[in-house]
Amino acid sequence: MVRRRTLLGGVAASGLLLGLGTTPATAKALPIRSCADWRARPPSAPTTLVYGTPERILIHHTATENVTDYSEAHAYEHARWIQDRHMDVNGWIDSGQHFTNSRGGFLLEGRHGSLDALRAGDRLVEGAHCPGQNRIAVGIENEGLYTAEEPPQGQWDTLVSFCVYTCQQYGIPPTEIDGHRDHYDATVCPGDKLYALLPRLRQEVARVLG
Template identity: 60%
Template sequence: MSRRDVLLGGLALAGGGILAGGLESDQAWAAASPPIIDCAGWGARPNSRVVPIWNQRPVKILVHHTATPNVADFSRGAADRLARGIQNFHMDRRGWLDTGQHFTISRGGFVLEGRHRSLEVLRIGKRQVEGAHCTGQNVVAVGIENEGTYTAADPPAELWNRLREMCAYICSQYAIRPTEIFGHRDFKDTACPGDRLYGMLPRLRTEVAGALGRRIESRSAIKASWPLLRVADRGPTVLAAQYLLRDAGMAEVVPDGRFGRPMADAVRSYQAANGFEEVNGMIGGESWPALARPVRRGEGGDAERAVETLAGRRGAESLPDVITAPVWQNLLGTGGAP
């Protein structure tokens, strides 16, 4: 038995019924593939080791941005250079076996295969190439990098249109619901895919559903999430986070509602102590779920102070006896569909 046969044997998906995070298996949604440039087409280097392939379908799509300049060169040549630059960085600087994400979309709207065999496996629609774009999601999510930095700028129409088409095609091939499109920051302490692009994800889910000939309610297009906190933020959400850090043992944190350098240092210490991959001083999709533990009303202490900060003492009286993750998200103003 070859190594490839072993990899293909991992985590077989039971047939029939509802696919996890997906559609009924007997109700496929059809969408045409946009033009996709394979690895050979943009001059990729060979992968340094065998690319793992899992015998299961991905159940979600993760949207990233490359955090590179918002260049005005929309040409095919620029797209090819981008793909080569990403692969070189991932292989030479990070030591990965290949490009980390499955697909890349240039600002000019060119879709390029990222990791080898991603396009081949997508066209079959039954297996998943293991990526390296988000720890904990690499065998369950298709990763799409979008060229540019979308913290304060929207992506160009050429990129947006291809992203919608690509997501629709992936959803149709893998029976993924359009509501299962997420941003990188939903799972990690990162600004990726940028505040503007992240804020456009409800629109993307809605447009992908439309491309598949379906409709989703606006409330379903907004997914429950966690806010991103970083240096210079201030207000009740920061104050609640400070109380939760104190509850987690970071006694040096001063609860003043201001996210300054001392708080960032405390967050880094917390991340390092808990083995987080990203130790960057931001509180996002990885730190919040760890900090916002279940809190029982009346238990006292800093965790309950965090609840009271967000709800107000009168509002806290109407809360359930135990504050769980969905309640925390509603209190933080980032509640939505599960």
């Protein structure tokens, strides 16, 4: 369960969001593992770049087992499992989401090119994470099933940090951090427990951004 503690005491002290000062401009980039780091397959077709800034961040959960293996090796293995499923079962060209947040709090690039686009801050790779939102929303999958329990603290901390950095890079207001279900009626994603935490997520991100 996510423990209630201050953002600066939890996120900054853990080293996930470095260099926080009085202004958001002092925040440094997060350690996000690239597709090359977790040995992703190449896309089956070229990805599409959409120039301009996305409107929001969409929060997802993978609806997979709430494992207690919080290691980097497991995070990489899970990312490969997602990509295989999206490409081989769904028939997509690559992982559908832009980024993945593991149960152990490892952040990984999902769809190829998403990390470079985020760093540039002026473009988005077209995803496949939510109909109608794939060209205007950054999709992040959080490993686990959050219908009956909350994410572990480490995963929560990296989710907050990721949203802070993404909002800063793209100029997205924290009020535009939504759940998958907000834009797609045929899903309960990201689960009732994580969905209920979204107001707190927006608040913590806004606190850092000032």
